[in-house]
Amino acid sequence: MPERKRRRQSGGRRGKIAAREQGVTNYRPYIERKIPYFEILDDEGLALIEGNADILLEEIGIEFRDFPKAIDLFKNAGADIDGERVRFPKGLCREIIQSNAPSEYIQHARNPNNNVTIGGRRTVLVPAYGSPFVRDLDEGRRYATIEDFRNFVKLAYMSPNLHHSGGTICEPVDVPVNKRHFDMIYSHIKYSDKPFMGSVTHPERAQDTVAMAKLVFGDDFVQENTVLTSLINANSPLTFDDTMLGAATVYAENNQATMISPFILAGAMSPVTIAGTVTQILAEGLAGMAYIQLVKPGAPVIFGTFASAVSMQSGAPTFGTPEPGHVMTIVGALARRLGVPFRSGGGLCASKIPDAQAAYESANTLQASALAGVNFMLHTAGWLEGGLSMGYEKFIMDADQAGMLAVMLDGVELSENSLAMDAFREIGPGGHFLGAAHTQANFESAFYRSEIADNNSFEQWEEEGSMDCAMRANSKWKKMLNEYEAPALDPAIDEALLEFITKRKSEFEDRDY
């Protein structure tokens, strides 16, 4: 009697659909770059910019407004003080930074699998930040609410190509200004387990953020580790204000990371040239980062830049144009020479809607950011209208681009399998590779596959409703929110957070400032 054959049951259609929905990509908490940096200035050019930044710091100086603590610290460090104006001897800021600031650091997430390393050859992709408005295809443009905020936190949590929950992912204007930070920080903790950013709109709000982080991570852990990375803007040109310095001081004292970011609309807030703008950015960045190191030597600090060119025709900021791309590339090189992590870039655009202008402007800035070596890429997803509006569909489109950036930065594998010599031997001249054993073994992860780009025939596309990219993205974010499941949070921590928030909110009146 012949042996009865037993076999494993095959999954068929159900098995395949389930497997395809799961996706083939293993979540990576950040990108490890394997391609060179794109640089456009040689050492001589970069040294010229550094020399001029030193002259700026020494001759013109930086103003630290309404913030005596900064004046005192710089005075003790050897700077020349004239009221609120601080002038720095040549090389002072660089020396303070280089002898204290870490070249990279780990930002811890409440889920340790999502910890990110910021600096070196890594890139962390982060949602857009700060929009008062949100926009979607169904309801158009409207003021953001805390509900929108939660939605974007959920979408970022579910996006495998975004590594960070971000910060003020949109501004929840339905909550009083002086209390909305509680709801924002709570949303990041409750609805995501990726790392997040802290409130910077008042030192007290920064302190509340640290207090909430301690409830999640524990007091000792927060004192010894970085669990927050927060955005500190210079008030360009050549000025820092007390709000930003106050928040920065709270974070630095608690060993939490800050990114010192000149926010430059070139032509208005800096000279109208690339070389002039990068000189100013370096001077401002050096002064801000040196301040942080004087507050707490060794506190993680990122050199950030956000640059846009102002239309000389109308005065409006423009995005996705070549000159700010050059600014970013040069500042990236300057940050590497200084030895600190670099923040810039994102999916920047001026377009009001997720249209062709939005797509090409954003692609221009996203790819330039990746090539420039950005370590912390704020504004990766959602940005519309110069940051005035956070787009649901745009978020999905940018998150798709983010996935492509990761593949681009992966570079080229030269393993025996990748060299594919067996495939040539199998197929030979005139055949096709679609059925080759090598293809069968590799096709699933071989090429980046977009979930929202349509590559089907014209006829199929038409039959399926002639949808443009934004319409497909619209279905996608709705599907994601429908399927969202919150990551587990220890009920005791949740209770402690809610108790803290209720208590703090009852301690002062609602205010809209």
Add this chain to the structure above:
Amino acid sequence: MSDSYLENEDDIILEDLSDEELVEQMHDDLYDGLKEEIEEGTNILLSRGWSPERVLNEALVAGMTIVGIDFRDGILFVPEVLLAANAMKGGMEILKPLLAETGAKPVGTMVIGTVKGDIHDIGKNLVGMMCEGAGFEVFDIGINNSVEDYFAALEKHKPDILGMSALLTTTMPYMKVVIDELVNKGIRDDYIVLVGGAPLNEEFGLAVGADRYCRDSAEAAAVAVAMVSERQQNSA
């Protein structure tokens, strides 16, 4: 055999399945491109007294229909469809001589080739494969075919369908040359003529006198099945 092996719920023995379960399993096995399993399943059904025609239609063609739908919808990828078609072919090899003996016809027959001047055949190959998957007997006459080449193949194989493809805008008009010649010879209505290729559209297909333009391989197979069955009903 160890007990743990017996207890594994995932393990199955095809022979122990009822007809209904076996057909369902063969649909899954086709979907997963398991050629040996399809061959075994085909033999089991035949040994249970199924007619070759019924095995072809209910087990193989019905299974490949699911493959075609999921290929169109982006769930199955090209290399997977190739594996499925290859598994189907395994079953067909067993059925072919039996079908011939009983005088039963396959789903249909087809002559397919790229037109004169056009050597781009990957799309045409995919169409051929999908049509084979749908149960067609496909005579692929390759690339760069002249009117004479097509006519020789039609004469030899007497197919239900003539399929022509082109990738180049400069070669696609040759389809009209072939169809005009069919008309001149008074044999245009003997064949269903399907055309395809990236630069074509529905309008072009009708303008050159084809019966249908097929936008991709999955659609070509579906159209081929539908048109042959319609034609058989009309002539019955």
